[in-house]
Amino acid sequence: MQLPRVTSASVWPPVLVTAGPGARSEAHAHHAMHLVLARGGTLAITVGDTTVRAAGIVTAPDHEHALDARGVDIVLVFFDPESDAGERLRAGLDAPVRTLDAGERDGLLADLPGDADPEPLHAWGHAAAERLSRETATPRALHPRVRKLLRALRSAAPEADTSLPALAALAGLSESRLVHAFRDSVGIPLRPYLLWQKLQRAVVAMACGEPLARAAHSAGFADAAHMSRTFRRMFGMTASELQRSLPRPA
Structure with a gap:
C-alpha cells in the first residue's frame, strides 16, 4: 500500500x-x-x-x-x-x-x-x-476565519509569506485576535502549526524520492539539521529513519 x-x-x-x-x-x-x-x-x-x-x-x-x-x-x-x-x-x-x-x-x-x-x-x-466516533460526542467548532486560513495554508507555496501581519490580513482578523482564535480553535499556537506543516511537506518530498537536504529546502526549512531536529521531536525518530520506512508513490 x-x-x-x-x-x-x-x-x-x-x-x-x-x-x-x-x-x-x-x-x-x-x-x-x-x-x-x-x-x-x-x-x-x-x-x-x-x-x-x-x-x-x-x-x-x-x-x-x-x-x-x-x-x-x-x-x-x-x-x-x-x-x-x-x-x-x-x-x-x-x-x-x-x-x-x-x-x-x-x-x-x-x-x-x-x-x-x-x-x-x-x-x-x-x-x-x-x-x-461516538454519537454523543460534539465536534469542536472552528472559528470561521481560522478555517479560512487553514484552507489557504494547505494550498500555499512553501515560500509564501507566513508572517503574522500577512496571515492576519489573510484571515481578516487583527494580529492579536488571530493568535488567540487560532490557539482556541486548533489547540496549538500558530507558529508550531506552521512548523508542523513544513514537516508534512518534507515527508511528502522524501516519499517522492528527494534526498534529505533537498526535501528540507523544498519544505521551507533553513537547513537539513533544523529539519532533523524537528523530525525527532515530532516523530520520535530521525528523518533518515523515517525515510527508509516510507512507501514510494506510484
Missing part, C-alpha cells in the same frame, strides 16, 4: 493511509491524529510512565507518546484534526489514547481495500473515523 500521488510541494491529504512493517519511536508529539492497527498480534503504546499493549490505538493530537510496533505489520492512518474525518475521530476520544481490542481491529481491517488507489483508501479512512 502506498502514498497517494503527490508532488514534492504538497502537504498531506486530510486522511493518509499507509501500511508496512512497524517500527519503534521514542517519545514524541505531532499535531496529526493517528490510527495504528496491528495486522496480527499487538503493539505497545507508552504515555508518561504507562505502557499498554493493544491490537490498535488512536492518539489525540499534540500528546506525547512512544510506539513500539517492531515485528508487527501495521496499517497507519494519519488524520488532519481540522478535517471532517479528524473532527469526527477526535470527538470520539475522551483521553489522549484510545486502545482497540482485536475485535475492533478486525472489523476495521475487514473493509480495508487491497490496492493502493487513493480514492478507496480515502473512503476507508473516513469510514474508519465514522466507525470510531
Whole structure:
C-alpha cells in the first residue's frame, strides 16, 4: 500500500493511509491524529510512565507518546484534526489514547481495500473515523476565519509569506485576535502549526524520492539539521529513519 500521488510541494491529504512493517519511536508529539492497527498480534503504546499493549490505538493530537510496533505489520492512518474525518475521530476520544481490542481491529481491517488507489483508501479512512466516533460526542467548532486560513495554508507555496501581519490580513482578523482564535480553535499556537506543516511537506518530498537536504529546502526549512531536529521531536525518530520506512508513490 502506498502514498497517494503527490508532488514534492504538497502537504498531506486530510486522511493518509499507509501500511508496512512497524517500527519503534521514542517519545514524541505531532499535531496529526493517528490510527495504528496491528495486522496480527499487538503493539505497545507508552504515555508518561504507562505502557499498554493493544491490537490498535488512536492518539489525540499534540500528546506525547512512544510506539513500539517492531515485528508487527501495521496499517497507519494519519488524520488532519481540522478535517471532517479528524473532527469526527477526535470527538470520539475522551483521553489522549484510545486502545482497540482485536475485535475492533478486525472489523476495521475487514473493509480495508487491497490496492493502493487513493480514492478507496480515502473512503476507508473516513469510514474508519465514522466507525470510531461516538454519537454523543460534539465536534469542536472552528472559528470561521481560522478555517479560512487553514484552507489557504494547505494550498500555499512553501515560500509564501507566513508572517503574522500577512496571515492576519489573510484571515481578516487583527494580529492579536488571530493568535488567540487560532490557539482556541486548533489547540496549538500558530507558529508550531506552521512548523508542523513544513514537516508534512518534507515527508511528502522524501516519499517522492528527494534526498534529505533537498526535501528540507523544498519544505521551507533553513537547513537539513533544523529539519532533523524537528523530525525527532515530532516523530520520535530521525528523518533518515523515517525515510527508509516510507512507501514510494506510484
